[in-house]
Amino acid sequence: MNTIKRSVQSPFKKVLLATDFSVSLEGSFKAALRLCQMNESTLQILHVLRADAVAEAATGLQLGTGLLDSEALLLLNQLCTRAKEAGVDCRSSIETGVASAKILEAIEANDIDLAILGTSEPRGSKRLVFGPTAEAVMRIAPCPMMTIGPVAADLIKKNASKGPVVFATDFHSLTREAIRLAVSYCESTGLRLHCLHVLPRALQSTDGDQTLSAILTSALRHLAATCAVDAELPVCRVTYGSEISNAIVDYAREQQASLIFLGVRRSSMVAADEPLPIAFRIITEAPCPVVTLVCDAHAEPVCPPAMKPDSSPFHVQ
Secondary structure: OOOOOOOOOOOOOEEEEEOOOOOOHHHHHHHHHHHHHHHOOEEEEEEEEOHHHHHHHHHOOOOOOOOOHHHHHHHHHHHHHHHHHOOOOEEEEEEEOOHHHHHHHHHHHOOOOEEEEEOOOOOOOOOOOOOHHHHHHHHHOOOOEEEEOHHHHHHHHHOOOOOOEEEEOOOOOOHHHHHHHHHHHHHHHOOOEEEEEEEEHHHOOOOOOOHHHHHHHHHHHHHHHOOOOOOOOOEEEEEEEOOHHHHHHHHHHHHOOOEEEEEEEHHHHOOOOOOOOHHHHHHHHOOOOEEEEEEOOOOOOOOOOOOOOOOOOOOOO
């Protein structure tokens, strides 16, 4: 693949792919490889060996089903070889311990710009919808995180999309950081940006009145303009849906999106009584990888003057 040189530098120059060699590996690896090719990024592949697997190798006891270090090393070398053949500067490493802790240590130690993880968890109950390692890393990772859900992993194995990037927003203040990241990524790769806001279907006019949609579309354009967009102006869309996550996933599927960007409130990920986080539902069902930027945000939403601060229903939890 020929890399297109852009005047804007990619925000993702150092990429970490953490893998447990699950069924989602091939899709996650191909997603990481394509991103690194497009952004001229370096790739580090990390596998964390469970402590019980190490004990099994030493004692001969059948304590677990994890890969032994020799098996993991062989698979990592194969991945590195494939990456280098594709023109990506790649190295790999094996650590022993708790996967989430080791991934976070690697992010800090190597100044990683983007961490990539796959999850093969299907959509299910509140606490089973997301892989425990991916969820633990997402909660406190100091960098943006790309997660490849089971649907995306399966599609990417066949053919990775080269479509636009979808940025979904509820107009909260953290949106500014998330859209800056999305704009920078699009400008560095030459991909088109779609800015999306979802309204509840109950607000959809039955008489053809498009006033609310027009106000919010204008607000999306204003939000994009604050990022000093130099490339082709983004597409700004307002859609309606009975469930926000489904509306975003459906839009991404219709546009054959290559990536979804979300701003996520950290507080919404740790409250035990909260409903299933919208971001997690999107990740498990999206047809493409999802990049999340987690922020501690307490400011008022960034709303157009015609709307009250609490009138925007899209809370990316």
